[in-house]
Amino acid sequence: MSATIHVENARKHYQSGDTTVRALDGVTIEARPGELIGIMGASGSGKSTMLLIAGLLEPPTEGEVFFRGERVSCPGADLDRLRAFRRRNIGFVFQKANLIPFLSAIENVALALKIDDVPKRAAHDYAEALLVELGLGHRVDNRPARLSGGEQQRVAIARALANDPPLLLADEPTAALDSVRSRHVMELFRTIADVRGASILVVTHDPRSVDLFDRVYEFSDGKIVATSRRTAPEALAAH
């Protein structure tokens, strides 16, 4: 089975005055269907840059990005034209839920479907089903301001899942949550990977959920310094 996403030897260099910042320096990662991948590392280690490149939001300075075996990004690629591709294939979840404040929970989720031209009624019904599945059946008509942080994050996950994307990218999704809610969110990702067969890349600082990951990439100074599998989470937890 080919990888959902495969980033090959990606480099991302920024020019800051006379200095060249090597945000990413020859990184190769991949995620297969049903895999929950952790990306860990200190601040500035290149985790978020990796996510931008994998999410087709930034082209790499060097290297290539393959989606289900097909090259979708390379240096100088015009990623704006991949907006429709991103809409159908990649879901995003961030530290902040980034919900549209003037829309209710169900409208936030349904918006992702309407953007993809799903008819209004069908979008509404599917959004409701997703929210119910994520335990938010009683909150569908609430606006984000009326939801707790954990609930907002679950709505954001429902929105990311709305188009049933094969790839889900999450950048510090639990950073603003307490340990119990963090665990719930990570377990949710695990379930989504298992049940829906989606590939999920999660950037996180939190070592308490490493047992849920199939594989963890440890980043430092723009490079992968360690890779570990689910069978040995304790070693990474000690990091």
Added chain:
Amino acid sequence: MSLALKDIAFSPTRFILTVLGVGFLITASIGMVGIYRGIVDDAMLLVEKVGADLWIVQGGRQGPFSEGSSVRADLDQRVAGVAGVTSARRFLQVSQQFDAPDGVGQMRAAIVGLDYPKDEGNWIDLVAGRSIATGHFEAIADETIGLALGDVVRLNHDDYTIVGITRQMVDLSGDGILFVTINDAMEIAQRRSSEEVLLTRAVMDDAGPEAALSPAANKVAAVLATVDPAADIAAVRASIAAWGDVNVMSRADQRDLLLNQRLWRLRVQILAFTGVLLIVMTIVISLIIYMMTLEKLHQIAMLKLMGARNSLITGMIAQQSAAISFLAFGVGIGLAKLIFPLFPRRVVMAPDDITYLFIAVAVIAACASLIGISRAMRVRAQEVLA
């Protein structure tokens, strides 16, 4: 699901206040244009309503509105004798300050003489009462003067009873017109103090009886001639002008003098101020839309991240801009209709002007949208992570 409407519904108070603010600006613009139209209409009122084809005024002058004019009161008989003239009426207008009927305070009016009985004032639009029916001491007053039917006012040394009321019949400066007969108007025009009478009597011994008369005695401002439609108006005009002691002006001449000379600076000033208001309105609406866009940059970035088409984002901005502008236009019209009738001078809301203003507001809304849209288009999806 309209994102624009959802956003508006999310913070209705802010939206209402914004619409009210822009609405007041539009009201001010309507007001400026309306005041301009009102001044022009008021200035043209007598020229248009009185229905004269030719104005015979003092020689070498362009009266009676742009310059002073004084001709002999019997000039009308000379004019009436000219071939092609069907009627000749004397015209006199004087501004007068007089005591209110109740004795408290003073009133001000432009007194216009009707050449009764040749001119019974049938061209005057009455809203109450009747036209003048006797040769003396009856008057028709515009409601802006503040007089009512049956009121008696003292002008010079005589009492005049108000028998008719008009609406929106004012002179160039906005004073309500008080119509009296031409003989009464001439009498009122030569108002003199007792001291002045005594002085002229003293002079009379030396200079003869004519010196005792006021300079305004037996004088009118102009004679208004109506020309037979079958006659050659240019020939009639030339034959009167050939007398040499008078100047002959057509209705178009009077209109041109008023608009392009007497009122020129005022017109330009009002139009310039209207222009300034439109520029302010453009800046304010643009700024509002731009600020609303800035506040939503993060959401716009999120929409782009979700793969939303540009049309969804531009639609949201354009719809909000349109909602603000067009609702504000409605509010502006409503406020104008509510407020302007209370203004001391006439504010004319001509349908053409309202249409042009609507077009201007639509263009302003479009420009404001473009500014907001151009900012939104520069937002990158990855700014969600910022």
